[in-house]
Amino acid sequence: SLEDLLETRHLLNYDIDVIVLSKNLKERENVKIPKKAVAFKIDNLPIDTTVIDVKWQVTRTGTVVPVVYIDAIEIDGVEIQHPTGHNYDWLRRQGIGKGAIISVIRSGDVIPKIVAVKKKSKIPPQPKRCPSCNSFLAVSGVNLICTKSKCRDKNLAQVEYFIRTLGAENISIPTLDALNITSVRRFYNITKKEILETEGFQDAK
Numbered sequence: 001s002l003e004d005l006l007e008t009r010h011l012l013n014y015d016i017d018v019i020v021l022s023k024n025l026k027e028r029e030n031v032k033i034p035k036k037a038v039a040f041k042i043d044n045l046p047i048d049t050t051v052i053d054v055k056w057q058v059t060r061t062g063t064v065v066p067v068v069y070i071d072a073i074e075i076d077g078v079e080i081q082h083p084t085g086h087n088y089d090w091l092r093r094q095g096i097g098k099g100a101i102i103s104v105i106r107s108g109d110v111i112p113k114i115v116a117v118k119k120k121s122k123i124p125p126q127p128k129r130c131p132s133c134n135s136f137l138a139v140s141g142v143n144l145i146c147t148k149s150k151c152r153d154k155n156l157a158q159v160e161y162f163i164r165t166l167g168a169e170n171i172s173i174p175t176l177d178a179l180n181i182t183s184v185r186r187f188y189n190i191t192k193k194e195i196l197e198t199e200g201f202q203d204a205k
Helices: 002-011 088-094 152-165 173-178 184-189 192-196
Strands: 019-022 037-040 047-058 063-070 073-075 078-080 101-107 111-119 138-140 143-145
Touching: 047 073, 047 152, 063 101, 073 101, 078 101, 152 173, 152 184
Parallel strands: none
Antiparallel strands: 019 037, 047 063, 047 101, 063 143, 073 078, 101 111, 138 143
16 A cells, blocks of 8 residues: 555665556556656655754845755755755744754755754844845845846856756856856857866866
C-alpha cells in the first residue's frame, strides 16, 4: 500500500523523492507527461538547527531578500546551510535572528524551508541600503527593492538566469563575477584569452 511504501522507503537501496499514482491499468502510458497519473510528494520530518546569521541578497528582479545561515544539517544526504527568509516582514513576525532555533525541511525533497521557530531571537535591523551597490532601497509592500539599474549583484543574477534558460546549468554567479560578466553583451563578447588570463581558469574550464 501507499502507507507501507512511505514508511519503508528509507530501507530501500536507492533514493526516491516522488511516488507516481495512477489507475490500475494493464498498459502503462509511454509519454513524457502522462494524463492518467499524478506525482505524489511528501516532506520529511523537520530537523532543528540554530541560526548563525542573517545576510541580505539581491535577486535578479532587484528584490532584497534575507538568507538565513544555519548550523549545517543533512536531509536525505543533502547538506542544508541557508534556507530563505522570504522577506523582512516575515522574518520580524517569526522572530528569526542570530541564535534562534528553527525547524527545517526540504519541501518536496528539494527546497530548504523553515516550518517552525522553536526559540525566537532578536531580529536584525531592516536594511536601508542595497548590500551590493549601497543605493537606498525602495519599499513595495513587504519587499525591499533596489531600483538602481546597474546594481552589480542584480545584474549578475539576471545574466545567470538568462544563461540557465539556454540550458547551461553549470555557469554560476561566482563564475560570472570572477569574469566580470554583468551583462548579456559581455557574456557573448568575452574571449578565450580573457578567460585564461583570469585567476582560477584553465583551458578545460
